[in-house]
Amino acid sequence: MSINARKDSPQQTEFRQYCQDWLADNHPGEPPVRLPLTALEIMTEDQLNYLQAWQKSAYDAGLIGCDYPVDVGGGGRTDCQRVANAEMIAAKTPFLPNIIGLGMAAPTVLYHASDELKQRLLPRLFSGEDIWCQGFSEPEAGSDLASVQTFAERKGDKWVINGHKVWTSLAHFAEWMILLLRTDKSQKHDGLSYFVVPIRAALGSGVTVRPLIKITGETGFNEVIFDNLEVDDSLRLDEVGKGWQVAMTTLLHERGAGELQTPRSGGLKSKSSHATNAAGLLALARKTQRGSKPASEDPLFRDKLMRQVIREEALKQNQRRAQVPALLDHPMRLALQNKLLSSEIFQDTAALAVEVTGASGSLYLGDENAPAGGQWHMSYMNSYGMTIAAGTSEVQRNILGERVLGMPKSK
């Protein structure tokens, strides 16, 4: 085991330089529209167009899909995606809109689809021309994902799908869906199969997408109804009855614990975008008058503010320590805490900000007197998306307790 933090290989060094040069000349510049916090809150075509154009240019330049084989549209490199990610983030680029495609669908397709499907699907996924969505959750199947009921019945070399998916982020923009469904009602895990489905092409003929409105008032996720949708058997990934294993590949990558690094960019702030972090919180406390003095001079608030500062620094140092094997007891111990901690720290920082603003904390987006234009409330509410989606905080604690600490499995 190496005791040092990972150093660049010669290929990575060269590629890093290439990324830096390209980014210096090709940053897309100030967005013409207010960007949402993440791709999951994209609401308008204008936002989407701007972000898709960015993803396409980054892909064409070779910064996306770097570690995928060349014949499926990738860059054929080794361990270079994280180099591109670091450089894109350092250059404060916009985020990539096709996050479900890149983070979940692409590795799943790579490991489980036929060569023909890979070659057909992946290039347009990487370029962002095809947006993807994930059809896993259902009204009766959330944390207990293996209980999904959406059913596909075999008809020759076709399947007929009926069922109901919910919370399907980006479905309103998506061409394709990764779809976990049931092909055998007599077994739980072994009755599942996995498909890729062209939902946009089937709108109005077997697929209905209805937007759901979030607690913030934003849209972004949907319910998707399948009513006798016919799909070709060639769109099935892996064998019939192996859907759960395929879904594990998806979830592993969703949690950042998969083999392939997800392409990531970000850091660009549009004019009215808002940073939910300790620095923003301190700035707010300094300028918020509570009684005769700023909230930042109140000893109780100072104590709470410092708790958030310390947690945020600790998360950053966890990420640093995760790269130093000599200071790790278990290879997944810090990696598996990342999602849980970042979402909970974000949530608590936003909650404290709302508390700091006192009576003005009642004001929301539509009020000109709202602190930070009401964005702290927006962040606070959106933080529940983070602690619920992609494995709730409770499910994350189960995973940590079982996989890392080795405690017996809970139901």
Place this chain on the structure above:
Amino acid sequence: MAQPKNFGFGEEAVLLKESAAKFFAENFPTDRLHALVAADSTPNRMPECIWTRDLWQQMVDLGWTMLAVPESAGGIGMPAVAVAGLAEELGRAAFPSPLLGTINATYVLAAAGRGAETALMDIAEGQSATLAITNRQGSWEAEDTDVECSGGKLNGTAWFVQDARKVDKFLVSARTEAGISLYWVAADAAGLRIHPDAIIDLTRDQGHISFENVEAVELTDEGVAALSKAFPAIWTMLAADIAGAAEWLLQATVEYVSVRKQFEHPLGFFQAVKHPLVNVMIQVDETRSLVYNAACAIDTEPGAAVKYAHMAKASASETAAFAASRAVQYHGGIGFTWECFVHLYFKREKHSQLLWGDAAWHRARLADILIVAA
């Protein structure tokens, strides 16, 4: 200067940490610790000072007391990250010894400059030391001392002195007409008396030290500067000790709840047990990451060391309290007995939580740094 990505935790640091872990595991397993320090369970037992001089001598021979001393001053010159690795193992073993006290003294002596060279020689020759710099109120500020010095003689009392009955030398802070000076005083100096405190922690001893016209050698008259410079290391090493002890509590409790069955399941099956233990792990990891960051700052980014060390000890104090509390609770009735080893760590952590500033104190100091008044 930017910090190195790997905290500067290099090959020597890995070897030191591994050899320390091995040393404690082989020489001092927990049952031996318990047999040694927990023989007397009477609540109002007389203050005790129980330790193993032979193992201490081995630690001295291994050079552990001189690790933090620069090579130019005859030391081993290990970076603070390496010392933190050792401190973590020390805490994991809950080992009774004046190691941290002596290392703390070397950090102060190194910061005290030329006048401290002979004192460092004493440590190089195998002597042990501890800081006697705290007043009756238990203030952790460098300016606060109840000892005075005039005409080269110390008078007054230093409180909350760690490992008071184990050490050869005290590093004493005293008020003079000019400010705060530091002194190097032998434990057997005439006029010096050690008054043992009855403390909760079975793995340490503590005392207050009275001085009556004690002759003392002045190390420096810039006492506040020297102590302030050493404080980040002092806080960080204790935080590392806490993290090691908390990891012991976590692993012991996880092991217990994986074996003990109630309601047809091992206890760890129940989320009311599992999830808080995951939270303990999260806090231990938070503390460890902050410890290595602070230690690395001491080595490579001194301007940020105070800030990061406040973070490390604030986090450590919370971790100490939480890990100790959950470990006793999830051991159930057995965890409430003297016979179960958990209480040794529970008590060491309670002591460490408060020593050199609790969480609220460190957060208040951190706020003074980060929130510049408008």
